Amino acid sequence: xxxxxxxxxxxxxxxxxxxxxxxxxxxxxxxxxxxxxxxxxxxxxxxxxxxxxxxxxxxxxxxxxxxxxxxxxxxxxxxxxxxxxxxxxxxxxxxxxxxxxxxxxxxxxx
Amino acid sequence: xxxxxxxxxxxxxxxxxxxxxxxxxxxxxxxxxxxxxxxxxxxxxxxxxxxxxxxxxxxxxxxxxxxxxxxxxxxxxxxxxxxxxxxxxxxxxxxxxxxxxxxxxxxxxxxx
Numbered sequence: 001x002x003x004x005x006x007x008x009x010x011x012x013x014x015x016x017x018x019x020x021x022x023x024x025x026x027x028x029x030x031x032x033x034x035x036x037x038x039x040x041x042x043x044x045x046x047x048x049x050x051x052x053x054x055x056x057x058x059x060x061x062x063x064x065x066x067x068x069x070x071x072x073x074x075x076x077x078x079x080x081x082x083x084x085x086x087x088x089x090x091x092x093x094x095x096x097x098x099x100x101x102x103x104x105x106x107x108x109x110x
Numbered sequence: 111x112x113x114x115x116x117x118x119x120x121x122x123x124x125x126x127x128x129x130x131x132x133x134x135x136x137x138x139x140x141x142x143x144x145x146x147x148x149x150x151x152x153x154x155x156x157x158x159x160x161x162x163x164x165x166x167x168x169x170x171x172x173x174x175x176x177x178x179x180x181x182x183x184x185x186x187x188x189x190x191x192x193x194x195x196x197x198x199x200x201x202x203x204x205x206x207x208x209x210x211x212x213x214x215x216x217x218x219x220x221x222x
Binding site for chain 1: 113141143145152153154155158165166168200202204206208210211212213214215216
């Protein structure tokens with residue numbers, strides 16, 4: 001079974017501080033990992049996926065297969081980063097269903 | 111390109127009724143997936159259609175069904191509505207080969 005765990009429901013940081021949103025997963029094969037973000041009154045959108053190895057809006061995430069983690073990091077948080085963040089995975093092959101974590105609400109205070 | 115659209119945006123139904131939700135994918139996308147979002151369970155996968163065929167299915171009862179048309183537009187149907195079906199229903203489209211899924215704004219269903 002595939003499962004994604006985001007241990008923090010809420011995370012509050014000050015502007016300019018580093019931020020790390022934690023994500024752990026459980027999957028027996030080789031999953032593909034994603035971070036989705038939902039800003040206030042906007043639709044869910046892809047932030048990044050591990051195979052692209054891109055940095056989007058200053059965020060990065062490294063897949064650690066040993067620890068089965070895919071934590072999202074940003075060295076200097078901005079107020080506009082305040083949003084709901086969801087970690088998700090697909091099982092690869094023809095299994096394209098996204099399994100989501102429960103999400104972490106990030107608030108960046110001025 | 112226009113994004114994924116969903117209609118209607120809001121629905122109020124009563125227990126026992128049935129409902130049909132519609133999703134129009136991004137032009138050229140052949141895969142449409144449906145998700146249910148609730149405060150308690152979060153985002154849960156319902157099913158995925160690709161080229162008019164159901165390719166993946168989640169763990170929902172048979173009251174939840176869907177279909178996809180030749181133009182890739184998709185509908186999902188929920189029969190014999192229960193109070194617990196109140197949720198935000200999201201659809202997402204992609205080109206189909208494990209590519210990025212793009213989400214619509216959702217249909218908020220309230221069952222009274």
